[in-house]
Amino acid sequence: MGRIYNFSAGPAMLPEEVLKEAAEEMLDYRGTGMSVMEMSHRSKAFEAIIQEAEKDLRELMNIPDNYKVLFLQGGASQQFAMIPMNLMKNKVADYIITGQWSKKAYQEAKNYGTANAIASSADKTFSYIPDCSDLPISENADYVYICENNTIYGTKFKKLPNTKGKTLVADVSSCFLSEPVDVTKYGVIYGGVQKNIGPAGVVIVIIREDLITEDTLPGTPTMLKYKIHADEKSLYNTPPAYGIYICGKVFKWIKSMGGLQAMKERNEKKAAILYDYLDQSKLFRGTVVKEDRSLMNVPFVTGDEELDAKFVKEAKAAGFENLKGHRTVGGMRASIYNAMPIEGVQKLVEFMKKFEEENLK
C-alpha cells in the first residue's frame, strides 16, 4: 500500500520529505557514523541540531530575544501542572473553558491555587468561542489561560482575549505554526508537537524571561521547573533528542514552503475546500459557528449516527484514515494540519460528494 491520507487529530501526518530524509540518515547522520538516536546529547553534532532547531523556530515565529524556547517532555498534559506550579505566585489564575483540554488544565490548576472559570462555551457543546472582550479578570490573577485551538470541537480564537494586562498563557498544540503569531501578546505559548511539528514526546514552551523564576510552588519537582530547563538550554537531563531532530526538519520544511504567512494561506485554502462543501451539502454539516471555525480540525456530522459510522467505514476503505470524531463527541472530524496536502482535502471532498449522492434520501 502507498502512503494514505491520514486525518488523525494527533499524532498526525508529517511531510513526506521529512520522513525520507530521516530514513536516509537513520544509520549515519551526515558522516558522524551514527544515528541521531545514538548520539550523546552532549556531543557537538547534537548541540548543532538543537541549536539550529531553536534558531529556525525563532525565525519562523519571530520570537523576541526576551523569550526562551524550551524543548521538554511529558506532553501538553504535563504543562497543565507546570504552568500553575511555576506561575501561580498569587495562587490565582483565570481559565477560559472552550473544550476538554482547557477544562483539564483548569482542573489541574485547582490543585495549586484558586482557578477561576471566567468564561465557558460548555452550554453549546463548545461549538463556539465566548466573547472575551470584557471578562471579569481577577484583580490578582497570575495569568489568563486559553486553549487557542480546540482540537476536539474544532474552534479557534480568532481574536485573543482582553486579559486587562494580565499574562496570557496559551496551549497551541493543535495550531502550532499554522499561521503567523505575535509572540509579544503572550507570556507563555506551548504545545505538544505531535500535530503540526513532529513525533509525540516533545513539548515546546516559549516563555517570557521574567516568568522564569526560582520561587516555584513548594514541592515542585526539579524536572517541572522552567528555570532548570531554561538555564541548561533544555539539556538539564537527556532530552527527547530524536523528536527534536525531526521537529528541526519540519521547521526547515516550513521555511522552504515560505514560512508562516504562506502556511496560513495554504491552510485557509485547504480548509475552505472542506467548509465550502459542508455549507452547501444537504447531507453533511459542520458543527461549529462559522466565525470560530478552526483551520486545523473540522468536525462534521450527518445528523444520523448510523450514517456517520457508515461514512467513516467507507472512507477508511477508500484510503481516508482516522475520520472518526473524538470518542467523547462522535460524528466525524478531519484534522488537516500543515502536512496534509491540498489533494488530500480535495479527494476527501470528492469522496464526500459521492457518498452524499449515494446516501441522500
Next chain:
Amino acid sequence: MGRIYNFSAGPAMLPEEVLKEAAEEMLDYRGTGMSVMEMSHRSKAFEAIIQEAEKDLRELMNIPDNYKVLFLQGGASQQFAMIPMNLMKNKVADYIITGQWSKKAYQEAKNYGTANAIASSADKTFSYIPDCSDLPISENADYVYICENNTIYGTKFKKLPNTKGKTLVADVSSCFLSEPVDVTKYGVIYGGVQKNIGPAGVVIVIIREDLITEDTLPGTPTMLKYKIHADEKSLYNTPPAYGIYICGKVFKWIKSMGGLQAMKERNEKKAAILYDYLDQSKLFRGTVVKEDRSLMNVPFVTGDEELDAKFVKEAKAAGFENLKGHRTVGGMRASIYNAMPIEGVQKLVEFMKKFEEENLK
C-alpha cells in the same frame, strides 16, 4: 564514513538491524500507509505495537503478573520525584549513595520527606559498592533506594542490599536488560531507555501493583501519578510512541540473541576483554575495585591528564567515539552496552595496546 564504534554512556549504540528496519518502515509501517510517528496512539496499529513491546519485555525479564509495566516520559530524572511522591506514605526513605545519580535522587526525595543516606561510597570517589548486608534500615522506611549500575563511576551492585523486608527501588538505567534479573526482589525497577534499549524520551517503570495507590502526596501532578498511567496502560495522554516502537524492536533483537542469559554471557565476555587488558597494562588502569566492576561502563585512566586527553583525541581520529570520561570525573570511560559488538571492544583494546607501546616511557 561508515558506522563507527560509539562508546557513549547514553544515548548510545543501537543494534544496526533495528535501525535498518526502522529506516525501511519509515514511510509506510507494514502496509498502514503511514510512519509510526504519524500514527494515532489510539489506533489498532499502535496498540499492537505497545502491547507487543510489553509482552516481549515481560517475557525477557520474566515479569510476574502482579507487576505493571509503564512507558513514561521525563527521563530517569523525573522518577527521582515520582518515586517519593507516590511511595512516601510514612515520608521516610533510605538511600544508598553510590554515585551522582543516587545522590540526585536522594536530594530530590528530601523535598518530600525524610530521606536518609544510610550508606555511601563517596569517601573513595564512588569506586566501590558499600557492604549492604546489615545497614541501619529505618523502621518506617517506605523504601530503600539504589542506583544498581553507576554509569559515571562504573560500579554495579553484584548482590542486592539486605533491605530487611522494606521495598527495594532500583534505577537500572545503565544495566537494563544486560543480564537476567529476579523482578520479585524489587518493588520498583525503572530506567531511561537511552543506554541499552532505545532512543531518549522513554522511561520504563516496572512496579508491583500494591505500590500503585490513589494516595500520593498532596500536590502530585496528575502526570506524575503511577496510578493514572497504570489504569490507562500508558495511554493516559499521548505516549512517546516512536521511542516505544524502537524499544519493541530492541526487545525482539534481544530475544533473537537468546534472551538475557545470552546477553549476560556476551556482556561478560566483552567486558573481560577490556578488564583483562587493563589489569595487565602498564599504562592504563581501571578505577573501580574488581569485585564491583560494571559490565556496562568501564572507566580507566593513565594517571596523567595530558596523556588521557591525547588518548581520547587519537582514539576519536581512529573511529572510537565518546571515550572521554564524564565531565565530573575526567579520564576515560568505555560504555559497552548490549548493542556494542564484541569486535568494537577487541579493536579498542588493539588500539590501546598500540597507544601503550607508543606512549609508555
